[in-house]
Structure formats: C-alpha cells, structure tokens
Amino acid sequence: MKQPELGKVIQQHRLSKGMTQEELVERCNINVRTIQRIEAGEVTPRAFTVKTIMEVLDIHLPTDDPERSRPTVKPVFSPIDQRQLWWTGIAGVIYFLVSSYEVFWNIVLMADAGVEQPEYFTLLKIVVLISYAAFAYGFYLVGQRTDNKVLQFGVVFLILINAGIIGTDIYSGKVVGAEDVWFGVFEVMAFGVSLIPFSLGLVQSKKTFGQLYQVIGILGLITAVMFITVVFTLLGTFTWAVFDIACIYLLFKHSQGKEEEKREMLGF
Known part of the structure; x- marks a missing residue:
C-alpha cells in the first residue's frame, strides 16, 4: 500500500484503538515526528517500520489476493x-x-x-x-x-x-x-x-x-x-x-x- 492511503489506514486503526501517537511510538520504538509524517502521508516508511507499526495495531494485509489487500478499518464511531x-x-x-x-x-x-x-x-x-x-x-x-x-x-x-x-x-x-x-x-x-x-x-x-x-x-x-x-x-x-x-x-x-x-x- 502506498501513501497517503497507508498513513490514513494507520491513523484510523490507531484512533479506533483509542491510542495516541505518543503511545504508539513508545510501543514501536520510533520517533513521534516520524509517526506524524507517516500519518500525514509525507513520507514512505521503510518496510521494517511498516511491519512494526502494523503488528502493534494488529493490521493484517494479505498478499495472496489483490482484492483483499485493503485492511478492514473499524469505523471511528461505535x-x-x-x-x-x-x-x-x-x-x-x-x-x-x-x-x-x-x-x-x-x-x-x-x-x-x-x-x-x-x-x-x-x-x-x-x-x-x-x-x-x-x-x-x-x-x-x-x-x-x-x-x-x-x-x-x-x-x-x-x-x-x-x-x-x-x-x-x-x-x-x-x-x-x-x-x-x-x-x-x-x-x-x-x-x-x-x-x-x-x-x-x-x-x-x-x-x-x-x-x-x-x-x-x-x-x-x-x-x-x-x-x-x-x-x-x-x-x-x-x-x-x-x-x-x-x-x-x-x-x-x-x-x-x-x-x-x-x-x-x-x-x-
């Protein structure tokens, strides 16, 4: 997945879990500014960084079926x-x-x-x-x-x-x-x-x-x-x-x- 879609998906998953950017960076061991720029779609993170973030947010991206490659995002409002x-x-x-x-x-x-x-x-x-x-x-x-x-x-x-x-x-x-x-x-x-x-x-x-x-x-x-x-x-x-x-x-x-x-x- 490319930017800016990747940043929006990460942001929505983080918000759906009630997690702040500071809490996410603590668990991923990366810089706050990095998360901010990723969510804003300003930079394309390295594969390792993406993998770490997705593991923390429990985002699954199946690669065998292109039609299913988009993650299911929980709605903002319950x-x-x-x-x-x-x-x-x-x-x-x-x-x-x-x-x-x-x-x-x-x-x-x-x-x-x-x-x-x-x-x-x-x-x-x-x-x-x-x-x-x-x-x-x-x-x-x-x-x-x-x-x-x-x-x-x-x-x-x-x-x-x-x-x-x-x-x-x-x-x-x-x-x-x-x-x-x-x-x-x-x-x-x-x-x-x-x-x-x-x-x-x-x-x-x-x-x-x-x-x-x-x-x-x-x-x-x-x-x-x-x-x-x-x-x-x-x-x-x-x-x-x-x-x-x-x-x-x-x-x-x-x-x-x-x-x-x-x-x-x-x-x-």
Missing part, C-alpha cells in the same frame, strides 16, 4: 456513538428553531425600548442554552474520537462563552443590550470570538473527514469575523444560520455510519 450523535443532531434542530425565535425577540427588544418582552423569555433562553450545550457536545465527541484537541477545546470555549452571555440576560431578567448598547456590542463581539476555536477545530478535521469540514469551518471563521466587527452583524446572522444547519447535517451524517463516509476517511 453504534453507541452514532446514537449519541443522532440525539445531538436532534438537539441541534431544537436549538436552531428556538434560538431563531430568541434572536427575533432580541432584535425587537433592542430596536424598540417600548416593547415589553414576553413572560416566557427567561424560559426561552434556558431552553436555548440547554439545547445548544447538547448540540455542541456532539462535536466534542467527534473531537474525542479523532484526537482533535482543538475541536474539543473549541466546544468547551463555545459553551462557556454562550453560557455567560445567556446567563447574564437570565440574571438581569432582560436583554442586557436593550438597556446598554455598549454591553450589547460586547456580547456580539464575545459570541464572534467564541466561534473561532470551534471553527479552527472543524478545519483541522479535514484530514480525517474530508474537505466538507474545511468548508464549514471557514464559513464559521467568516461568521466570527462578521460578529467581531459588529458592523456586519446582520449579515453574520444569516451566515451563522447556514453554519448551524451545516453543523447539524454533519452530526446526522456521522450518526448514519455510511460506508461511503468510511471510504472517504480512508481515501479510497
């Missing part, structure tokens, strides 16, 4: 993971619908100080926060299963920042920005900043799941910049909606465990 991803996708749908209604009221309340917010507004924000945390957890699981630390950090950072924003509104009993424009600007900018690590984590997932993750991650970064500048917040609201829908799609896609996705991850 059946339990797939069920969890499906439910986080459902949480994403709930979040998208409820948050759209919340955003509508935020705009109305900030545009007209004479409008009274509905009595259920606090409950609405609590539902948004809970559904958002459940939705984001799906990507924490993705990052966990693919050893993507940036994505895991991005999810935690995203939840904490948004919990702070929503929590402030809940504590004050009103949309803070409607009373203090500058605080509202700060909340918008904070939300934009919260999207950056998460979006970078999605971009980094390209090497595992393909270019779609990179495209969606870049869309997230563009949305983040729009919110941070404040001037383009309205346009950013629309790109944010597209970004959320795309993220929901990714969770449902992973929950299906399609064979096509496995082949894409292997580069076949």
Whole structure:
C-alpha cells in the first residue's frame, strides 16, 4: 500500500484503538515526528517500520489476493456513538428553531425600548442554552474520537462563552443590550470570538473527514469575523444560520455510519 492511503489506514486503526501517537511510538520504538509524517502521508516508511507499526495495531494485509489487500478499518464511531450523535443532531434542530425565535425577540427588544418582552423569555433562553450545550457536545465527541484537541477545546470555549452571555440576560431578567448598547456590542463581539476555536477545530478535521469540514469551518471563521466587527452583524446572522444547519447535517451524517463516509476517511 502506498501513501497517503497507508498513513490514513494507520491513523484510523490507531484512533479506533483509542491510542495516541505518543503511545504508539513508545510501543514501536520510533520517533513521534516520524509517526506524524507517516500519518500525514509525507513520507514512505521503510518496510521494517511498516511491519512494526502494523503488528502493534494488529493490521493484517494479505498478499495472496489483490482484492483483499485493503485492511478492514473499524469505523471511528461505535453504534453507541452514532446514537449519541443522532440525539445531538436532534438537539441541534431544537436549538436552531428556538434560538431563531430568541434572536427575533432580541432584535425587537433592542430596536424598540417600548416593547415589553414576553413572560416566557427567561424560559426561552434556558431552553436555548440547554439545547445548544447538547448540540455542541456532539462535536466534542467527534473531537474525542479523532484526537482533535482543538475541536474539543473549541466546544468547551463555545459553551462557556454562550453560557455567560445567556446567563447574564437570565440574571438581569432582560436583554442586557436593550438597556446598554455598549454591553450589547460586547456580547456580539464575545459570541464572534467564541466561534473561532470551534471553527479552527472543524478545519483541522479535514484530514480525517474530508474537505466538507474545511468548508464549514471557514464559513464559521467568516461568521466570527462578521460578529467581531459588529458592523456586519446582520449579515453574520444569516451566515451563522447556514453554519448551524451545516453543523447539524454533519452530526446526522456521522450518526448514519455510511460506508461511503468510511471510504472517504480512508481515501479510497
């Protein structure tokens, strides 16, 4: 097997066993940088190195039948993971619908100080926060299963920042920005900043799941910049909606465990 297929197969077997690169190099007695370059498809290792790695990862490559020469790779997500991803996708749908209604009221309340917010507004924000945390957890699981630390950090950072924003509104009993424009600007900018690590984590997932993750991650970064500048917040609201829908799609896609996705991850 040639590169880059060899590197992807090694990476997927390592991840399916829950093994880090450091643990693999310890058992193979090779350099960490070597493993990194092999998995990235940058170098073709010596036959002895390949044999050692495959013995440690229990990879079998029969040579008598060309049609069977490709190793069987365990999927990144177990059946339990797939069920969890499906439910986080459902949480994403709930979040998208409820948050759209919340955003509508935020705009109305900030545009007209004479409008009274509905009595259920606090409950609405609590539902948004809970559904958002459940939705984001799906990507924490993705990052966990693919050893993507940036994505895991991005999810935690995203939840904490948004919990702070929503929590402030809940504590004050009103949309803070409607009373203090500058605080509202700060909340918008904070939300934009919260999207950056998460979006970078999605971009980094390209090497595992393909270019779609990179495209969606870049869309997230563009949305983040729009919110941070404040001037383009309205346009950013629309790109944010597209970004959320795309993220929901990714969770449902992973929950299906399609064979096509496995082949894409292997580069076949």
